[in-house]
Amino acid sequence: MAEQFEPKITAFVCNWCTYAGADLTGTSRIKYQSNVRVIRLPCTGRIDFMMVLKAFSRGSDGVIVSGCHPNDCHYTSGNYHARRRWMVFRDLCDFVGIDLERVTFSWVSAAEGAKWAELVNDTTNKVRALGPYKEIQQLAAVGID
Amino acid sequence: MEELRNKAKELLAVGAVKVVIGYGKGTGDSRRPIFVRSAERANDLVVDAACTQNLATYLTKAEVRALGRMAIVAIPSTLRSILQLAAEKQLREENVLALGILDGKLRELATFDAIEEAVATIPDAISDADQKLIDKLTAMSVTDRRAFWAEELGRCVKCYACRSSCPMCYCERCTMDCNRPQWIPVASHAIGNLEYHMVRAMHLAGRCVQCGTCGTACPVGIPVHLLTFFAEQSVRRQFGQKGGASAKLDYAMSTFKPDDKETFIR
Amino acid sequence: MTDRYTITEASVGSLLDAIAKSGRRVLGPKKIAERIEITEIKTAADLAKDGQSTVSAKGTVFPKVERLLKYRFEGKNVALEDVEPNAQPTVLLGIRPCEARSFAALDVVFNWDYKDKFFNARLANTTVVAISCTKAQGDDACFCTSVGSRPDDTQGSDILLSPLTLGGFVAQVLTDKGKALVALAKDAFQPLVGEAAVVPPASVAPAFDAKALQQKLAAKFDSPLWAEQSLRCIGCGACAFVCPTCVCFDIQDEADTRQGQRLRAWDSCGMRMFTLHASGHNPRDKQSQRWRQRVYHKFAYYPERFNTLGCVGCGKCSRACPVDMNLKQHLAEAAE
Numbered sequence: 001m002a003e004q005f006e007p008k009i010t011a012f013v014c015n016w017c018t019y020a021g022a023d024l025t026g027t028s029r030i031k032y033q034s035n036v037r038v039i040r041l042p043c044t045g046r047i048d049f050m051m052v053l054k055a056f057s058r059g060s061d062g063v064i065v066s067g068c069h070p071n072d073c074h075y076t077s078g079n080y081h082a083r084r085r086w087m088v089f090r091d092l093c094d095f096v097g098i099d100l101e102r103v104t105f106s107w108v109s110a111a112e113g114a115k116w117a118e119l120v121n122d123t124t125n126k127v128r129a130l131g132p133y134k135e136i137q138q139l140a141a142v143g144i145d
Numbered sequence: 146m147e148e149l150r151n152k153a154k155e156l157l158a159v160g161a162v163k164v165v166i167g168y169g170k171g172t173g174d175s176r177r178p179i180f181v182r183s184a185e186r187a188n189d190l191v192v193d194a195a196c197t198q199n200l201a202t203y204l205t206k207a208e209v210r211a212l213g214r215m216a217i218v219a220i221p222s223t224l225r226s227i228l229q230l231a232a233e234k235q236l237r238e239e240n241v242l243a244l245g246i247l248d249g250k251l252r253e254l255a256t257f258d259a260i261e262e263a264v265a266t267i268p269d270a271i272s273d274a275d276q277k278l279i280d281k282l283t284a285m286s287v288t289d290r291r292a293f294w295a296e297e298l299g300r301c302v303k304c305y306a307c308r309s310s311c312p313m314c315y316c317e318r319c320t321m322d323c324n325r326p327q328w329i330p331v332a333s334h335a336i337g338n339l340e341y342h343m344v345r346a347m348h349l350a351g352r353c354v355q356c357g358t359c360g361t362a363c364p365v366g367i368p369v370h371l372l373t374f375f376a377e378q379s380v381r382r383q384f385g386q387k388g389g390a391s392a393k394l395d396y397a398m399s400t401f402k403p404d405d406k407e408t409f410i411r
Numbered sequence: 412m413t414d415r416y417t418i419t420e421a422s423v424g425s426l427l428d429a430i431a432k433s434g435r436r437v438l439g440p441k442k443i444a445e446r447i448e449i450t451e452i453k454t455a456a457d458l459a460k461d462g463q464s465t466v467s468a469k470g471t472v473f474p475k476v477e478r479l480l481k482y483r484f485e486g487k488n489v490a491l492e493d494v495e496p497n498a499q500p501t502v503l504l505g506i507r508p509c510e511a512r513s514f515a516a517l518d519v520v521f522n523w524d525y526k527d528k529f530f531n532a533r534l535a536n537t538t539v540v541a542i543s544c545t546k547a548q549g550d551d552a553c554f555c556t557s558v559g560s561r562p563d564d565t566q567g568s569d570i571l572l573s574p575l576t577l578g579g580f581v582a583q584v585l586t587d588k589g590k591a592l593v594a595l596a597k598d599a600f601q602p603l604v605g606e607a608a609v610v611p612p613a614s615v616a617p618a619f620d621a622k623a624l625q626q627k628l629a630a631k632f633d634s635p636l637w638a639e640q641s642l643r644c645i646g647c648g649a650c651a652f653v654c655p656t657c658v659c660f661d662i663q664d665e666a667d668t669r670q671g672q673r674l675r676a677w678d679s680c681g682m683r684m685f686t687l688h689a690s691g692h693n694p695r696d697k698q699s700q701r702w703r704q705r706v707y708h709k710f711a712y713y714p715e716r717f718n719t720l721g722c723v724g725c726g727k728c729s730r731a732c733p734v735d736m737n738l739k740q741h742l743a744e745a746a747e
Contacts, residue, residue: 050329050340057340058667070403083407086409088350090409096294096372097293097295104411106411107410135291139335142295142336143299143333143475144332144478172551175735177643177734177735178643180642198733207697208638208641208699300448302475303475303677304651304679306648306649306731308647309645331661332676364465365448365466
C-alpha cells in the first residue's frame with residue numbers, strides 16, 4: 001500500500017505577530033495540518049532570502065514566510081524592508097526556475113489564529129498536490145563526483 | 146587617443162594623479178588593464194572599440210588605491226560604476242578623476258555631478274542581444290528556465306572571476322567567505338552553484354550597472370550577467386531606481402515606502 | 412619499445428564503438444557553442460579538431476567536487492561510511508600532449524607522503540590517447556617548448572596520435588594500457604612499418620628556458636617585479652581551475668545535525684582566503700605575494716622537490732584570465 005506523500009513545509013515567522021498568532025491558534029483549539037515546521041525569528045526583516053533557498057535544498061517541499069501587517073511591525077519597519085526584499089527575490093526565483101507556487105507570503109497578526117490555520121492548511125494542500133520538490137532536492141546529489 | 150595620452154602625460158607630469166588606470170594592448174587583438182604611473186609610459190594607453198571591460202573594479206583594489214590619487218579611463222559603464230561606488234561611500238570625489246570616453250571623445254569629469262550629467266544622456270548599457278536573451282528566458286516555462294540555468298550553472302567551477310571582476314563586489318569579507326555558519330556551500334556542485342549565483346544577483350539588485358564584465362570574465366562562458374541584469378531591472382521596474390545613475394541615493398533595497406505595492410502577500 | 416600503427420579517420424569510429432562496448436566512456440574536447448569542453452565523445456565527428464579545451468581534463472582524475480566520506484549520527488554513535496572512488500573506466504581521447512604530461516605533475520603530489528586512493532583509482536582507470544599539435548592548435552598562449560616539451564611529446568600518453576598528411580593518424584602505442592586499448596579494436600589499427608608522412612608538428616618558439624628561470628627565481632624573491640606584474644590580477648581562481656597541473660584543494664564538511672559528507676573541492680592560491688589563518692593573520696595578504704607564490708610553486712618549488720615542473724605550458728591560464736595575465740609573457744620577463 002503506497003504511503004501518501006506528506007509535504008514538509010517550513011515556516012519562517014516573526015516572533016511578535018505570526019508566532020503569537022500561531023500560539024493563539026493552538027489555545028483556541030483550532031486544528032490544522034501538522035506538516036509545518038515553524039522557525040521563529042524576531043522579525044521578517046531578519047529573514048534572509050538565503051534561508052528560503054536553504055529550506056528547499058535541505059528537503060522542504062514548501063515554504064511559508066509570515067509576519068506583522070504593514071504598520072504593525074514590532075520594530076517599526078522590519079516588515080517593510082522584508083516586503084521589498086521579497087518583491088525582488090520572487091522575481092529572481094522565478095527567473096532561475098524556482099517554483100513560486102511553493103512559496104507563500106503572508107501577514108498574520110497575533111490576533112489572527114484562524115488565519116494562521118487557514119494559511120497552513122491551504123499551503124499544505126497546495127504543496128501536497130504539487131508533490132515533493134524533487135527538482136531541488138535532487139540537486140543536492142548533482143555535481144559531486 | 147592622442148588627446149587621452151596627452152592628458153595622461155600632463156596629469157602625471159604635474160603629479161595631479163599618481164596613476165592612470167586605462168587600457169593597453171593585450172594578447173593578440175585584446176586589451177588589458179594597465180596602470181600608467183609616469184608620463185613617459187602614457188603612450189601605452191589605448192582607446193578603441195575593443196576596450197569594453199569595466200575597469201572600475203580597480204578603484205577599490207587596495208594595491209591600486211595605495212598608489213595615490215587615481216585617474217581612470219572611463220567608458221560609460223565605468224562612469225556608472227563610479228557613481229554607484231560614490232553613492233555607497235566607497236569613493237571620495239577628490240581621489241578619483243574620470244577621463245570619460247563618450248562617443249569616442251575624451252571628457253574630463255572631475256566631479257560626481259559632472260559624471261551624473263554626462264551619464265544621464267547615455268542610453269542603457271544592455272545590448273540588444275542580452276535583452277533578447279532575457280526576454281526569451283522570461284517567455285519560457287518555469288521548467289524550461291530551470292533546465293537552462295541548471296545546464297549553464299553546471300559548468301561553474303566557483304572560480305569567482307565574476308565576483309572579482311565586478312566593481313560592486315568590493316566587500317572585504319564576502320558572504321561566501323563566512324563559514325560560521327557556511328551559508329552557501331563552497332564546493333561547485335549544483336546546489337552550491339545555484340545558491341552562490343542567486344545570492345550574488347540579490348546582492349547586486351539595483352546596484353548592477355549592466356556592464357556585462359562578469360559574463361565576459363567567466364572562463365566557462367556562463368551568461369551570469371543575465372542574472373544581475375535581471376535583478377537590477379526588477380528593482381528598476383518596481384522601485385524606480387537605476388543602478389549607477391546618481392552619486393547620491395537612498396538605496397532602494399535599504400529603504401522602503403509604507404505603500405509599496407505587491408500582489409502576492411496574503 | 413613503441414608499437415606503431417596507422418588508424419584512419421573512419422576507423423576512429425569503430426574504435427569508439429569498441430570502447431563503448433567494453434563498458435568504458437570516452438571523454439574528449441568537443442566544440443559546444445563558442446567553447447571547447449571536455450565531455451562525452453560518441454562519434455568521431457564530436458572531437459574538436461582545432462584548439463584546446465578551456466578547462467583541462469584533470470577533472471577525470473581530480474574532479475572539481477569529490478565526496479570523500481559520509482557519516483550519520485546514530486544516537487551517540489557516528490556511523491562512518493567510506494566512499495569508493497567513482498573511478499569510471501575512461502579513455503581520454505583527443506587531448507593535447509601538454510595535457511597528457513600533466514598527470515605526472517598531479518601524481519607527485521597525490522602520491523607524495525600519502526597515497527591518495529581517489530586519485531590513484533581514477534588514474535588507474537584512465538587511458539590517455541593524445542593527439543599531437545600541428546599548426547592549427549598552437550596559439551599565442553602556448554609555451555610547451557619553454558617547459559621541456561614539444562607539440563608531439565609522447566610523455567604521459569598511453570597512445571599518441573599524430574595526424575598524417577593524407578588523413579588519419581599514426582598511433583604510437585607507448586604503454587600496456589595503450590596496448591590493451593589497441594587489442595580492443597584490432598581492426599581499427601594497421602601495423603606500421605617504415606616511415607609515415609605526418610603533418611609537421613606546430614612550431615612553438617620557446618619564450619624562455621625553465622631551467623634558467625628556476626635559477627633566476629632564487630634571487631628574485633624580493634623583487635618589485637611581482638607587484639608590478641600582479642597589479643591587474645583580480646585574485647579569482649580562473650587560472651588555477653582551468654590548469655591541468657594545479658592540485659590545491661579545499662576540504663568542506665557539509666552537514667546537519669543528523670548526517671554529513673566530506674567533500675574535496677578545487678582551491679586557488681590566488682584567492683585571498685587561501686592562506687588566511689584562524690588568528691586573522693594572512694601571510695599572503697597582498698596579491699603580489701600570491702602571484703609570486705604561484706610562479707615559485709610551479710617553477711621553483713616543484714622542481715626542487717619533485718624534479719619536475721608544475722607547468723606543462725598549455726596556456727589555458729592565459730586564455731581563461733579575465734584581465735589578460737599572459738603567463739608566457741610574465742614568465743619570460745621573470746626569466747630575463
